[in-house]
Amino acid sequence: MLSQLPLPFTRAAAACRHHRSATRACASASADELNTTHGIPGSVAFETGLGGLVFARLTHANGSSAEVHLFGATVTSFKLPSGDEVLYRRPDAVFDGSKPIAGGVPLCFPIFGPPTPGSLLKQHGFARQSLWSVVRTTGDVNPDYPEPHVCLKLETSEATRAVWPHAFVALLQVTLRRDRLKLELQVQNANASEPFSFAAAMHTYIEVTDAASAAVRVTGLRGCSYLDKVPDPKAPVLKRDEAEAVTFGAGLLDRVYLDTPAEAQLEVGTGAAVAVEHTSGWKDTVVWNPHTTLQPECWRSFVCVESAVTRPVTLPAGYDWAAETNIYVVDL
Numbered sequence: 014m015l016s017q018l019p020l021p022f023t024r025a026a027a028a029c030r031h032h033r034s035a036t037r038a039c040a041s042a043s044a045d046e047l048n049t050t051h052g053i054p055g056s057v058a059f060e061t062g063l064g065g066l067v068f069a070r071l072t073h074a075n076g077s078s079a080e081v082h083l084f085g086a087t088v089t090s091f092k093l094p095s096g097d098e099v100l101y102r103r104p105d106a107v108f109d110g111s112k113p114i115a116g117g118v119p120l121c122f123p124i125f126g127p128p129t130p131g132s133l134l135k136q137h138g139f140a141r142q143s144l145w146s147v148v149r150t151t152g153d154v155n156p157d158y159p160e161p162h163v164c165l166k167l168e169t170s171e172a173t174r175a176v177w178p179h180a181f182v183a184l185l186q187v188t189l190r191r192d193r194l195k196l197e198l199q200v201q202n203a204n205a206s207e208p209f210s211f212a213a214a215m216h217t218y219i220e221v222t223d224a225a226s227a228a229v230r231v232t233g234l235r236g237c238s239y240l241d242k243v244p245d246p247k248a249p250v251l252k253r254d255e256a257e258a259v260t261f262g263a264g265l266l267d268r269v270y271l272d273t274p275a276e277a278q279l280e281v282g283t284g285a286a287v288a289v290e291h292t293s294g295w296k297d298t299v300v301w302n303p304h305t306t307l308q309p310e311c312w313r314s315f316v317c318v319e320s321a322v323t324r325p326v327t328l329p330a331g332y333d334w335a336a337e338t339n340i341y342v343v344d345l
Contacts, residue, residue: 294336
């Protein structure tokens with residue numbers, strides 16, 4: 014979805030009925046400072062977690078919750094009202110800012126996958142290892158707007174220009190709705206006249222009972238073409254999937270499904286499935302399980318089903334792009 018909007022985004026800056034916003038977004042603010050400027054009792058609270066990293070805790074009136082770290086704008090938890098966790102955090106995850114948080118929903122931008130030869134970008138880009146700022150929160154307990162929400166921002170800096178010479182603004186809006194977690198990414202080209210191209214993905218880790226089990230499978234992708242990255246990630250093979258479902262016990266699986274339907278479902282082995290639903294801005298669905306390239310207690314515990322746009326989007330100066338992902342649980 015491309016549209017021309019002035020900075021700041023018209024949609025992103027639109028006032029919600031109940032919100033807290035500061036005149037200056039600050040990436041280095043402490044949890045106490047953010048609670049003063051953006052905290053909403055019972056809905057949005059900021060806490061200091063592992064490694065001293067600050068995160069926002071969203072709490073819905075129905076008892077569900079989500080956690081969003083400012084480092085990487087990474088959603089690290091989404092719990093149902095029952096207390097059951099939907100996402101998965103890898104045991105090798107570190108919280109010292111030295112590398113992206115491994116697990117939850119890391120955000121890939123401005124590239125997906127390895128950089129091109131000669132690029133200074135790292136795998137999957139810089140968004141997942143940058144410190145984002147808080148723009149606003151919403152979520153008053155008033156029943157006409159009960160959904161906790163936080164909006165984070167990343168924009169051009171000396172650090173981003175050193176590896177990617179473009180002016181941009183990226184917003185990640187995370188909303189905890191009654192029955193789902195809503196993630197909306199917006200990117201704007203803030204260059205005066207030059208277009209730029211980018212790719213992106215919501216690298217969603219979903220907890221499963223045992224990925225090696227036939228009961229853990231992804232449905233909704235039958236008939237889609239996909240790039241198989243297992244033989245050679247730098248030269249993936251184009252194939253077509255005619256199987257009823259994707260399963261994970263046979264070995265490493267790394268596929269980019271192209272031009273996919275709006276929803277794929279991961280049956281997690283408990284009699285329920287996690288649906289990953291996306292809007293038209295996302296074109297592709299990535300399915301990944303590392304098998305024994307990670308320790309057994311790790312790879313058996315998750316499958317990644319990711320909303321993505323893996324083929325570069327060209328964004329003219331002054332235009333923005335937006336895409337939305339919804340994650341929710343379905344009883345089978």
